Amino acid sequence: MRRIPRTRTASHPHSNPLPAAAARRIPAAVLAVLVLACTLPACRKEQPQAPGAPAPATSGAPAAPAAAPAMELKDVTEHTPDYIIGISYPAVATRYPGLAAELRRYSDAARAELMQAVQGREKGGSEAAYELVLPFSELHVSPQLVVVAVDGSSYTGGAHGAPLIGRWVWLPAQNRLLTAQDLVPDAKGWEAIAGLVREQLHTALSQRVDADELPAGERVEVLKSASKMIEDGTQPDPAHYSQFEPVVGSDGHIRAMRFVFPPYQVGPYSDGTQTVEVPAAALLPYVAPQYRGLFQST
Structure with a gap:
């Protein structure tokens, strides 16, 4: 393969x-x-x-x-x-x-x-x-x-x-x-974030496989294996999102949160470290009230 x-x-x-x-x-x-x-x-x-x-x-x-x-x-x-x-x-x-x-x-x-x-x-x-x-x-x-x-x-x-x-x-x-659990204390928030993160990771995976022009049968197997890693590594649990970094806008407020996934968490070693940015507008509804002032208002 x-x-x-x-x-x-x-x-x-x-x-x-x-x-x-x-x-x-x-x-x-x-x-x-x-x-x-x-x-x-x-x-x-x-x-x-x-x-x-x-x-x-x-x-x-x-x-x-x-x-x-x-x-x-x-x-x-x-x-x-x-x-x-x-x-x-x-x-x-x-x-x-x-x-x-x-x-x-x-x-x-x-x-x-x-x-x-x-x-x-x-x-x-x-x-x-x-x-x-x-x-x-x-x-x-x-x-x-x-x-x-x-x-x-x-x-x-x-x-x-x-x-x-x-x-x-x-x-x-x-x-x-500031920990992931502090930032988003509600389980429903992590379910929403997990959905956004998975969507971006699956899109990136499809683009990589398409660029490789694999035979149809091999393409299916690669997608199946890599997709499982994405699903397992992005469960709606703050422990899976413990590595994150704010993306700060010109006004000094957080415009997005970049979640960082080390090799093996959502893909093989060959894929390296992968990141996904969740815009402040999508994240803000789930952020704990005491930290919302750090984000750009919508």
Whole structure:
């Protein structure tokens, strides 16, 4: 059976799953960054989430929790015969200790998993070093929203690395993370969102299969298999939509919400990370009242 081509209408511009060839060794460009990092003072490691909309806080917004103590985050660069680690944090993270703690938990968990794989590695196997690459970046920063993304990878053997995709939306005024469950608390809302997301993903799938010009029988099988992945990965449960990023308009308000689906959630690895944008007008009826001020009004 022929593989569906990588070109896709729903791919996110930041997505960059680690290719098979690069999984066995860090590219020259990454090595150069790691070497340079060794010669520079360690950076603070805190990762805030980019602000999305300068809308005034509503009276119904939850009270802000007490500020967390300052946390110093430093970029990590380690290069040994057995493993390579490269972790970098955005400067905005230093402003929000709570967000920094979230990013630190994520990177610590990924690092612990890598080291466990290194320790359990069989002797005499592949000589390729295991690796963890986590380049955190700012997607949006404003007094209302801070959005941070990571499109990284972890390689612990096999044909290619495992993509590590994460998004964090921080609310500075409330000193807290915005989760999918907080954003849309009603189950009916997720049913409506799931329908919109599935429609876009199925359309993108059909376009990819049509472009591949598969024989009729093979086309049916590909569509059946990929469609099942879409249905399973977009069930109306906020857990399936935990990775999202606000798309902010010129007026500073959220004009759409981009839901991010890592490889394997709604398609095979070859399809990479896929995204779907739901317009504010379609999402707003289901958004919790205290967050509606962040969105463009219809």
